[in-house]
Amino acid sequence: MSKIILIKNAHVFAPRDFGICDVLVAGDKIARIDHGLDLPADIGDTVDADGAWLLPGLVDSLAHISGGGGEGGFASRTPELDSREAIASAVTTLVGVLGTDATTRTLNELYGKARALDAQGLSCYMHSGSYQFPVNTLTGSVRTDIMLVDNIIGVGELAISDHRSSQPSIHELVRVASDARVAGLLSGKSGVVSIHVGACKGRLQPLFDAVAASDIPISQFYPTHINRNDALLEHGVAFARAGGYIDFTTSTTPEILATGELRASAALKAALEAGVPAERITFSSDAQGSMTNFCEKGRLQDIEVGSVSSLFGEFKRAVSVENIDFVKALQAVTANPASVLGLRQKGRIAAGMDADLAVVDPQSFVIRHVMARGEWRFFDGGLRYAGAFAGS
Incomplete structure (x- = not known):
């Protein structure tokens, strides 16, 4: 018999x-949303949210789940994502890249890690x-x-406007996008091409040209x-106004911010004020990716590791610091990336x-509770972990 759970008295943002x-x-x-629902005493479990927010589980559209990095040599390779960190941060859906x-990082490894995270409830x-x-x-x-x-x-994240890119031609970008698009149409998938955009002067021009x-x-x-x-944000605003989607990275460091990067929440506010429709903006964590800071000559200055918890953190900051409409901020980490x-x-x-679902x-x-695929994976601040190494 399927497990039945009733969440009562929740302030639902759908978003x-x-x-x-x-x-x-x-x-x-999710079977039903209504008022005055009750379960018989011998069927299922009831949780009283007592007016707490009930949000969709967060969707992280870009995470280096099998680890990344390496720009500082082999010792700077970053570790794999721990599913427990994602669950505790209300992230229930991820895309690994x-x-x-x-x-030394392969698609075989990425596939295996994705399957492992699935088995752990994500x-x-x-x-x-x-x-x-x-x-x-x-x-x-x-x-x-x-x-x-x-x-x-x-496909992704294919790099452009970056000294680490393979410098694909416009023709090559078109060919990749064409193959992905047709495959998506035939298989019922998005076939989206995720594009890493670096700090070089070309910015988004290769995509406009393609x-x-x-x-x-x-x-x-x-x-x-x-x-x-x-400058890249300005180009991104033009890209979104032309019908595209743009993504802001939530992981950062004080050193990177000092070079001119904007926090994702601040960039969201700027983009909305510039007239970008809220539906065309997303956040992603870049979890486990290397947050690199290169000097003008291309030499690595410092490197840190992206965190999946930053996705919820920047959503929170968008609402509480930048005073962005709650629903528009929530869309950027739920419905829009989906x-x-x-x-x-x-x-x-x-x-x-x-x-x-997440109860906040x-x-x-x-975050009080997190449900992934119908199971409470985080409840009352404690993890309910189903992995092979639950005690570690």
Whole structure:
């Protein structure tokens, strides 16, 4: 029999504000949202939210789940993501990617880690490829990767405007996007091309040129790190106004901020004030990625590790510090990335959607409980961990 859980008296943000409601979960799905729901005493479990916020589980569209880094030598390779950190941070859905290093970090490793996170209660997808062109694949081509490997939903993060990029031509960008798009259409996936954008002067121009030179819609490209500096943000605003989506990175350091990077929450405020529709903006954590600070000559100055917890942290900051509308801030970490990625069962609270939920205290903004696929994985501040090494 499917497990039945009733969450009562929750202030539901779906992300639209539904007010105080009861939410019924059956198995791994949301079954009903209504008022005055009750369960018989001998059926299921009831949790009284007592007016706390009930939010969709956060969707992290870019995380280096198998580790990344290496720009400072082998000793600077970053560790794999621990699923417990994601769960405790209300992140229930992730997309794993490779970055600079696709030699000692492989798609085979990425696939294995994604499956491990699935087994530990999360929903984990992945992209084919990495920073480099030609694109690394599991099956021999982008098209067959997306069509034949269930959890591969796109390509990325392919790098442009960065000294670590393979400097793909406009023709090469168009070809990758075309293959991903057709594969997505045939398999019912997004086929999105995640684009790492560096600090070089080209900014987003290669994407504008690729769109102008082809029939590929601008929304097929999904550029990230758009909060890297003011000039890139300005280009990102133009990209979004033209119909594209832009992504802001939530992991950062004081040293990187000192070089001109904007916090994701501040970039969200600036983009909204510049007229970008809220639906076209997302946040991602870049978890376990190397947060590098290079000097003007391309030499590495310092390096830190991205954190999955920064996704909730910047959502909180957007609301409490930048005074951004709650629903618009929540969209950036739930419904918007789910839409870009084609994850139709994620990012919203509605009947039939996956039961990925977070209960958050409205006074302290502290995460009380987290449900992933219908199971409480974090409850009353404590982890309910189902991994093979639960005691470690």
